[in-house]
Amino acid sequence: MSSDRDKIYSAIRAALAPLPERTEKPEWDDAMIVCKPSGKFDSLKAQFADKLISASGRFYDSVDTLTAYLKEEGSTFGYCDPALAHLLEGVESITFDTEFDEARINDYTFGLTKASAGIAESGTIVLKDSVTSARLGALAPWIHIAVIEETDIVASIGEAIQGFGDDPSIIFATGPSKTADVEGILIEGVHGPGIQVALVLSHI
Amino acid sequence: MKTHQQIDRTARDLDPEVHESNFMGAKLKSERRYNTLHRDYDDPDQLRETAGLIKQHTLEHLDTYLEQAEASLQRNGVKVHFAMDDDAVNATVLRIMEENDAHSMVKSKSMVTEEIHMLKYLEKHGKEVIETDLGEFILQLDDDYPSHIVTPIVHKNRRGIAKTFEREKIGEDYNDDPETITRRARQYLRQKYLDADVGLTGGNFVSAESGRIALVTNEGNARFCMAANKIHIAVIGIEKLVPTDRDLGLFLNLIGRSGTGQQLTVYNQFISGPKTASQPHGPEQMHVVFVDNRRTEVLASDCREILRCIRCGACLNVCPIYRQSGGHAYRSVYPGPVGAVLSPLLAGNRFPELADLPKASSLCGACNEVCPVNIPIPDLLLRLRDKAKREGAKEAMKGTPNLGLWATLCSQPTMWKTALSMGHTMNYIPTELIPHPSAKAWQGARKLPEFQGGEFRKWFKNRN
Numbered sequence: 001m002s003s004d005r006d007k008i009y010s011a012i013r014a015a016l017a018p019l020p021e022r023t024e025k026p027e028w029d030d031a032m033i034v035c036k037p038s039g040k041f042d043s044l045k046a047q048f049a050d051k052l053i054s055a056s057g058r059f060y061d062s063v064d065t066l067t068a069y070l071k072e073e074g075s076t077f078g079y080c081d082p083a084l085a086h087l088l089e090g091v092e093s094i095t096f097d098t099e100f101d102e103a104r105i106n107d108y109t110f111g112l113t114k115a116s117a118g119i120a121e122s123g124t125i126v127l128k129d130s131v132t133s134a135r136l137g138a139l140a141p142w143i144h145i146a147v148i149e150e151t152d153i154v155a156s157i158g159e160a161i162q163g164f165g166d167d168p169s170i171i172f173a174t175g176p177s178k179t180a181d182v183e184g185i186l187i188e189g190v191h192g193p194g195i196q197v198a199l200v201l202s203h204i
Numbered sequence: 205m206k207t208h209q210q211i212d213r214t215a216r217d218l219d220p221e222v223h224e225s226n227f228m229g230a231k232l233k234s235e236r237r238y239n240t241l242h243r244d245y246d247d248p249d250q251l252r253e254t255a256g257l258i259k260q261h262t263l264e265h266l267d268t269y270l271e272q273a274e275a276s277l278q279r280n281g282v283k284v285h286f287a288m289d290d291d292a293v294n295a296t297v298l299r300i301m302e303e304n305d306a307h308s309m310v311k312s313k314s315m316v317t318e319e320i321h322m323l324k325y326l327e328k329h330g331k332e333v334i335e336t337d338l339g340e341f342i343l344q345l346d347d348d349y350p351s352h353i354v355t356p357i358v359h360k361n362r363r364g365i366a367k368t369f370e371r372e373k374i375g376e377d378y379n380d381d382p383e384t385i386t387r388r389a390r391q392y393l394r395q396k397y398l399d400a401d402v403g404l405t406g407g408n409f410v411s412a413e414s415g416r417i418a419l420v421t422n423e424g425n426a427r428f429c430m431a432a433n434k435i436h437i438a439v440i441g442i443e444k445l446v447p448t449d450r451d452l453g454l455f456l457n458l459i460g461r462s463g464t465g466q467q468l469t470v471y472n473q474f475i476s477g478p479k480t481a482s483q484p485h486g487p488e489q490m491h492v493v494f495v496d497n498r499r500t501e502v503l504a505s506d507c508r509e510i511l512r513c514i515r516c517g518a519c520l521n522v523c524p525i526y527r528q529s530g531g532h533a534y535r536s537v538y539p540g541p542v543g544a545v546l547s548p549l550l551a552g553n554r555f556p557e558l559a560d561l562p563k564a565s566s567l568c569g570a571c572n573e574v575c576p577v578n579i580p581i582p583d584l585l586l587r588l589r590d591k592a593k594r595e596g597a598k599e600a601m602k603g604t605p606n607l608g609l610w611a612t613l614c615s616q617p618t619m620w621k622t623a624l625s626m627g628h629t630m631n632y633i634p635t636e637l638i639p640h641p642s643a644k645a646w647q648g649a650r651k652l653p654e655f656q657g658g659e660f661r662k663w664f665k666n667r668n
Contacts, residue, residue: 004285004286004287004288004292004496005286007286007288007496008270008286008288008442008494008496008500009267009270009271011496011500011501011503011504012266012267012270012442012500012503013267014500014504015500015501015503015504015508016264016265016266016267016503019264022261022264022265023257023260023261023264024257024261025257025258025261025447026254026257026258026261028254028454032250032251032254032454033251033453033454033457035244035245035457035467036243036244036245036246055467100484100485102398105394105398106394122467122468124468129479129480129483129486130480130482130483132483133484134483134484134485135427135430135431135479135483135484135485135486136431136432136485139424139427139428139431140394140428140431157453157456157457157468158450158453161449161450161452161453162450164414164416164449164474166476167476167480168280168475168476168477168478168479168480169430169473169474169475169476169479169480169483169486170473170474171427171471171472171473171474172456172468172471172472172473172474173470173471174466174467174468174469174470174471174472175470176470177422177423177424177470177471178422178423178470179338179339179386179422179423180355180464181337181338181339181342181355181356181357182338182357182362182365182382182385182386183225183361183362183382184225184228184229184232184355184358185382187382187383187386189386189387189390190338190386190389190390190422190423190424190425191336191390191393191394191397191423191424191425191427191428192423192424192427192428192470192471193424
């Protein structure tokens, strides 16, 4: 469609040519877009937890409390990133696949994958393609558990963007999948996880 | 009351329940927007104004930024296409599908595909296309179209939706519980994602520097379109560019807060190319179709500021006209204040048919005040009213009082003086006897205070 390409570029140039002057790009400070904190926090981890919970997410900082929650929810079979399998191995009554089997997509009740970062100002989990072991494993199961190393929590959205690198697919997830399409009533769990969990650990 | 404009008639005839739903939805979203922005920032206007300048700057250097984005995307392994008009976009998407022997598509919400009626086109050519945003999916089942940019089925209620699902056999029985409706859609669409050959999305922003496409959704459907399929096509208007990745941070902070009052929309995706080699899921092939569809005409017009629009819907929610009329009253893809500017402009030679839309405003300025990119919508509405008048668009004349008598009075000082001295008679003429239809309609709906003027000239002459 090179002809449409040429037509569009020449139409743009023709449209802009008569402008007597052009708007300069404004300078702005990184601090301008940072959200005012909702309280005093002694660590980024504490602020992240507070924001995640206010975005209807769940926060855990120990494997034991997380697995206790999974059992309580009856979520005992899921998908787990092979590199994180040691976290769940040997936990009574919890079983998992380390290879995502599309035929079992509706059987996986939880998916546990690694997140590349957390954002404290918004309670956001950052998923990078190069770090996520299987896109569907982080998306299809009802419960998604993102494992974050405590030192990977950054203060702001701007900082998280600075860390993008050349990864072709990065996802900010802030709370569970939701809709208010039907009469404005909030329903969680539309296509993605109905429950979004962050498991923040000092060592993985 | 006698009214002549189409939008007035639609508002008058609107089902009261739909009116209530439109009104309450809009009011709630406006309040949430205000509360979130003012909770999170000392001076939210600074963000809006900066974002507006960045967009204006980008538009005024669009050739440079588009070339940069094109090169970035190609560098990332993306095939870039350009499409001048609706036919070209549709043909390009169809060609990509046919070249890859693809029969089915799952798509996430994209306003530009609404502009070009892509769904109908692909269906006509034997392709299966499924809308996956819950609202858009319901609209597709009902052969209806969105009435709001962000909440497309705000004009529908749960009973209607439940009937649609029952008719289409999505779920076993009639059930109008919103949670059940959502679960049934989840189950039904999941298989569609897995079976489809192509995932199609729009794009909210494109960073020229990296080619990163930022996609904003709450439901996670765009994620699914890009996890279960091997081909990703993004159809994007050329005005969606921003210069750098850093700028994305500003815009994403504004779009969620402005649209629904969320600090961030649940999912912000940044896509710059096909999946990484180690990743088992996701597209191996990615196409971007940059669409003009009269955007360069708008860029050449004196209304180019409207191209800054990031489709958040805040101007709809705050607009006293939209709140009364609902989105379908605007008879086009884009409703509300943004639609009153954009729809007539994008209509091309059908401009006269929509030339009444710029009059569907009281020019109160609320749309400008809430706009995350600070578009001077009231000014643009006035420019379009002027254009309609100059071009003699009939649709724009309807319901407008004939000002001939007024013009004569104003140009004849003697007649003007006489008319003023007769102002008192307004106090005694019953509404039914007002000869001018528009003046009568105006008077019929309002009670004016008693006329008390007419003494100024006497006072001025006799002072000292």
